[in-house]
Amino acid sequence: MARRSAALPRGVGQAHPFFAERADNAEIWDVEGRRWIDFCAGIAVVNTGHRHPKVMAAAREQLDKFTHTCFQVMAYESYVELCERLNAAAPGNTPKKSFLVNSGAEAVENAVKIARAATGRSGVIAFGGGFHGRTMFGMALTGKVAPYKIKFGPFPGEIFHVPFPDALHGVSEDESIASIERVFKYSIEASRVAAILIEPVQGEGGYLPAPLGFLQRLRTLCDAHGILLIADEVQTGIGRCGKLFATEHYGIEPDIITLAKGLGGGMTVSAVVGKAAVMDAADPGGLGSTYAGNPVAVASALAVLDVVEEEKLCERSMLIGEQMRARFTSMQARFTSMAEVRGLGAMTAVEFCRNGDPHQPAADIATALKDEAARRGLLLLMCGNYGNVLRVMVPLTLSDAVLEEGMDIIEASLEAIRA
Ligand code: PMP
Numbered sequence: 196m197a198r199r200s201a202a203l204p205r206g207v208g209q210a211h212p213f214f215a216e217r218a219d220n221a222e223i224w225d226v227e228g229r230r231w232i233d234f235c236a237g238i239a240v241v242n243t244g245h246r247h248p249k250v251m252a253a254a255r256e257q258l259d260k261f262t263h264t265c266f267q268v269m270a271y272e273s274y275v276e277l278c279e280r281l282n283a284a285a286p287g288n289t290p291k292k293s294f295l296v297n298s299g300a301e302a303v304e305n306a307v308k309i310a311r312a313a314t315g316r317s318g319v320i321a322f323g324g325g326f327h328g329r330t331m332f333g334m335a336l337t338g339k340v341a342p343y344k345i346k347f348g349p350f351p352g353e354i355f356h357v358p359f360p361d362a363l364h365g366v367s368e369d370e371s372i373a374s375i376e377r378v379f380k381y382s383i384e385a386s387r388v389a390a391i392l393i394e395p396v397q398g399e400g401g402y403l404p405a406p407l408g409f410l411q412r413l414r415t416l417c418d419a420h421g422i423l424l425i426a427d428e429v430q431t432g433i434g435r436c437g438k439l440f441a442t443e444h445y446g447i448e449p450d451i452i453t454l455a456k457g458l459g460g461g462m463t464v465s466a467v468v469g470k471a472a473v474m475d476a477a478d479p480g481g482l483g484s485t486y487a488g489n490p491v492a493v494a495s496a497l498a499v500l501d502v503v504e505e506e507k508l509c510e511r512s513m514l515i516g517e518q519m520r521a522r523f524t525s526m527q528a529r530f531t532s533m534a535e536v537r538g539l540g541a542m543t544a545v546e547f548c549r550n551g552d553p554h555q556p557a558a559d560i561a562t563a564l565k566d567e568a569a570r571r572g573l574l575l576l577m578c579g580n581y582g583n584v585l586r587v588m589v590p591l592t593l594s595d596a597v598l599e600e601g602m603d604i605i606e607a608s609l610e611a612i613r614a
Contacts, residue, residue, distance in 0.1 A: 218245035287448025295488030300328020324400030402544030433457030437540025
């Protein structure tokens with residue numbers, strides 16, 4: 196195993212020294228025949244579970260037709276159908292248009308490109324702790340510095356970061372809004388800002404849901420200054436937070452939304468969905484790429500949307516989240532390092548701090564939990580600015596039995612490491 200990893204640069208991280216052989220719904224078997232419960236879902240990707248039969252059948256059917264033409268060379272109807280479905284499902288009543296690319300980073304980059312084209316302005320306001328991808332522009336927009344931005348600069352400019360509301364660490368909603376006002380006053384006039392870019396629930400930054408009224412305040416601020424509001428729903432979308440789009444919880448209509456991860460059910464496809472008038476700002480040929488909207492991935496995505504609807508996975512996502520948070524909350528009395536339990540829908544997190552003190556982030560406890568759980572056959576992943584947040588991202592199709600089995604392992608692991 197070590198020999199195989201040594202073939203790769205250090206920069207390609209590997210949370211666990213194990214190699215997958217096959218997977219089914221919420222379980223993975225490694226090359227040594229060990230069974231794993233998957234509480235990561237490929238980082239919130241297989242929302243419909245590993246190898247959902249309907250998604251697999253759709254992909255297989257497309258494999259037998261054609262795998263690639265490049266939409267710009269020879270178009271295919273499934274691409275348009277997927278965009279139509281996303282347009283219809285996106286929050287708000289303003290007519291929408293969409294197009295497809297391959298990854299989250301690409302979707303976010305293109306969303307900002309369109310915002311710049313539509314407004315004729317260059318400035319972008321994003322959030323500390325935010326994550327938007329590992330391309331140069333994605334990293335420039337990303338507020339979370341380590342490890343993503345270390346050694347790679349300089350980055351594209353005209354991007355300004357403000358604090359994300361975070362009650363546990365003393366950042367109020369008011370403070371966040373005041374920081375934006377300060378950017379307008381001291382760094383770039385509001386009239387030169389194209390977009391405010393926000394994850395409704397900050398993902399890599401620590402699974403922090405934006406407070407309910409915050410997105411509404413951003414919407415009002417954007418409207419007052421002709422700024423576009425971009426919701427990066429790469430991680431929060433496709434049922435992860437209990438709605439197809441997490442912004443539906445907030446009662447606002449973003450100008451542009453990015454989707455990726457859960458959309459393809461394990462195949463690579465991402466989307467930029469936005470108000471039609473905004474989306475038409477770029478000139479023909481200015482958007483897309485060779486592989487954008489690959490036909491097999493698009494077939495999977497269409498099946499994913501069907502499965503989410505047919506199996507009521509948004510409702511299931513809400514229940515999963517409630518069930519998990521209830522269990523975590525009941526553990527808090529015994530494990531003093533569990534400083535906060537939070538989340539939205541199935542996006543669930545526990546922040547570990549020494550003695551529950553938010554000023555003492557305890558990445559060592561989070562890492563010990565991950566390793567102990569791995570010894571017991573449960574796959575976990577951490578996030579947060581200090582790596583001290585357990586984020587649970589189960590396939591939304593998992594059974595209650597597997598869910599409870601995984602939660603039992605977490606509880607037993609916390610006991611074993613004396614968290
Ligand atoms: N935006 C958000 C909110 C994300 O969570 C991620 C990935 N974690 C990205 C963008 C980048 O997506 P990708 O890795 O597919 O480029």
